[in-house]
Amino acid sequence: MTTNWNFEASYLELRDIFYDQGNIHPVDKPELVLFNTQLAESLGLAPVAIQNEVDLFAGNRQVETAFSQAYAGHQFGNFTMLGDGRALILGEWVTPNGKRVDVQLKGSGPTAYSRGGDGRAAVGPMVREYLISEAMHALGIPTNRALAVVKTGEAIMRQGPKHGAVLTRVASSHLRVGTFQYAAAAGSIDDVIALADYAIRRHDPDLMDAPNRYEQFLGRVVERQARLIANWQLVGFIHGVMNTDNMFISGEGLDYGPCAFMDTYHPHTVFSSIDHEGRYAYANQPYIGSWNLARLAETLLPLLGETKEEAVDVANKQLTRYTELYKETYFTGLAHKVGLYARKEGDDALTDELLRLMLETEADYTNTFRSLTLGEIESLPFATREDGKAWIQAWRKRIGEQGLPNEDVVRIMRQYNPSVIPRNHHVEKAILSAERGDFGPTEALLQVLREPYNYDHSSEYVSPGPPRTYPYQTFCGT
Numbered sequence: 421m422t423t424n425w426n427f428e429a430s431y432l433e434l435r436d437i438f439y440d441q442g443n444i445h446p447v448d449k450p451e452l453v454l455f456n457t458q459l460a461e462s463l464g465l466a467p468v469a470i471q472n473e474v475d476l477f478a479g480n481r482q483v484e485t486a487f488s489q490a491y492a493g494h495q496f497g498n499f500t501m502l503g504d505g506r507a508l509i510l511g512e513w514v515t516p517n518g519k520r521v522d523v524q525l526k527g528s529g530p531t532a533y534s535r536g537g538d539g540r541a542a543v544g545p546m547v548r549e550y551l552i553s554e555a556m557h558a559l560g561i562p563t564n565r566a567l568a569v570v571k572t573g574e575a576i577m578r579q580g581p582k583h584g585a586v587l588t589r590v591a592s593s594h595l596r597v598g599t600f601q602y603a604a605a606a607g608s609i610d611d612v613i614a615l616a617d618y619a620i621r622r623h624d625p626d627l628m629d630a631p632n633r634y635e636q637f638l639g640r641v642v643e644r645q646a647r648l649i650a651n652w653q654l655v656g657f658i659h660g661v662m663n664t665d666n667m668f669i670s671g672e673g674l675d676y677g678p679c680a681f682m683d684t685y686h687p688h689t690v691f692s693s694i695d696h697e698g699r700y701a702y703a704n705q706p707y708i709g710s711w712n713l714a715r716l717a718e719t720l721l722p723l724l725g726e727t728k729e730e731a732v733d734v735a736n737k738q739l740t741r742y743t744e745l746y747k748e749t750y751f752t753g754l755a756h757k758v759g760l761y762a763r764k765e766g767d768d769a770l771t772d773e774l775l776r777l778m779l780e781t782e783a784d785y786t787n788t789f790r791s792l793t794l795g796e797i798e799s800l801p802f803a804t805r806e807d808g809k810a811w812i813q814a815w816r817k818r819i820g821e822q823g824l825p826n827e828d829v830v831r832i833m834r835q836y837n838p839s840v841i842p843r844n845h846h847v848e849k850a851i852l853s854a855e856r857g858d859f860g861p862t863e864a865l866l867q868v869l870r871e872p873y874n875y876d877h878s879s880e881y882v883s884p885g886p887p888r889t890y891p892y893q894t895f896c897g898t
C-alpha cells in the first residue's frame with residue numbers, strides 16, 4: 421500500500437480548450453470531518469497516512485497535475501457553456517490493479533468556469549452527496565464515490581451564512597455528455613475526435629482498433645446509461661437534475677444535490693425545488709436518459725458516416741437500442757423484486773398491476789417490496805381490497821408455478837429489494853447535525869446505508885418517517 425498520491429493527468433493531453441489550470445484558493449482552518457476508509461483501501465491507499473493529507477483535501481496544496489474541466493450542457497433543456505465552476509480534479513490515480521480514477525475536489529474555490537459563483541460548497545449539501553453516493557454504491561448502482569469532507573473554517577453565503585466544505589470525490593472519469601457538447605460547440609471536428617478517442621481509451625479500450633469504434637462507443641454509453649437508469653428506477657431513486665452535464669460517459673451516477681429516494685410511490689414524484697414542470701420526475705427519468713443520449717449522438721455525427729443521412733442512421737440504430745435495453749433491465753429487475761426467477765409472458769402485467777395498487781393506496785415504494793420479501797402480506801396497504809386480494813392470489817399462483825423452494829424465492833427478492841434506503845428524514849437529521857458540527861449521526865447513518873440488503877437493521881431506519889404536510893424539497897447549486 422502506498423501513502424503518497426502520485427497523480428497522473430492523461431486528460432491534459434487534450435487541447436487546452438478542454439481545461440483550465442488555475443490557481444488554488446487556500447482556506448485558513450481546514451478540518452477533516454469525514455473520511456471513507458473503505459474507499460481509500462479499495463484504491464490501494466494507506467488510509468491513516470492519507471487522512472493526514474488534510475491540506476490536499478482542502479485544496480490548499482498546489483498540485484502540478486490539477487485542472488478544472490470545460491463542458492457544456494442542456495440544463496432543464498437549455499443549452500449553456502459551463503465547466504467545473506467549483507471543482508478541481510487533482511489528477512488521476514492509478515490503483516494497484518491498474519484502474520485509473522479521477523480524484524476531484526468540489527467546493528475548492530473559483531475557477532475559469534465559475535460564471536460569477538463563489539466556487540464554494542456548504543457542509544450540508546456535501547454531507548448529502550457523501551451519504552447518497554455511498555448508499556448508491558452499496559445498492560450496487562455504479563456511482564462516483566465520496567472519499568472525504570473537509571470543513572474549511574470559512575463561512576459562505578447561501579440563504580444566510582453556512583459553514584464551507586470541500587468534498588473529495590472519486591470517479592472513473594469526469595467525461596460527460598456535456599464534455600462532448602462542449603467539444604462540438606467550442607472546438608472543431610478534430611477536437612470531437614480527440615475527445616472520443618480519449619474516452620474510448622479510458623472506458624472502452626477494447627474498441628480502440630474497431631473499424632466502427634465511434635458507433636460502438638456510442639452503443640456502450642447507451643448500454644451503460646440504460647442499465648444505470650433502470651437500476652435507479654428499481655430502487656425508487658430520483659436524481660432531480662439529469663442535465664446533460666450531469667451524465668457521465670462511464671455510466672456512473674453523479675451530483676447528488678437535489679436528489680432523493682421516493683417514499684410514497686407516485687410516478688410524478690419530483691423533489692427538486694425548481695423542477696416545476698416535472699421534467700425530471702420519477703417516471704420521466706428513462707425518457708430523459710434517451711434525450712440526453714441523443715444529444716451525445718448529435719455531437720458524434722461527423723464521426724459516424726460519410727454523409728449526414730448515413731450518420732443519422734448509424735446514430736439511430738444505437739439510440740433505439742436504449743429502449744430495448746432499458747426495458748429488459750427494468751422489467752427483469754421488477755420480476756426479481758416480486759420473486760420471479762425468469763420473466764415470462766404475463767409477468768409485466770402482474771408487476772404493472774402491483775404498481776397500480778401501490779399508486780392507489782399511496783404505498784411506500786421500498787417497504788411494499790420489503791413486506792413482500794418478508795412474507796408480511798397483511799401489512800401490504802392493499803391487502804384488504806378486493807383487487808389487492810386478487811393480485812396476491814395471482815402472484816402466489818405465479819410464484820408456485822416456478823417450483824422453487826421458498827427460501828430460493830426469498831433469496832432472489834432479498835437481492836433486489838433493499839430493506840434500508842437513505843430515508844429523507846434521516847438524511848435531513850444527519851445534515852442538520854453536521855451543520856452544527858456533529859458528524860456522529862452521519863457516521864451512524866452511513867453504517868446502515870452500507871448494508872442496504874441487511875434486513876436486521878432496526879425498524880427506525882426502515883420507517884418512512886412522520887407524515888409530511890408539504891412535499892419534500894431538495895435544492896440545486898448549494
Ligand code: AMP
Nearest residue numbers: 502503504505506534537538539540897
Ligand atoms: P450542478 O447543478 O452542481 O451540476 O452545477 C451546474 C453548474 O454550476 C456547474 O458548472 C457548476 O460548476 C456550477 N456551479 C454550481 N455552484 C457553483 C458555485 N457556488 N460557484 C461556481 N460555480 C458553481
Ligand code: MG
Nearest residue numbers: 665666674675
Ligand atoms: Mg454538475
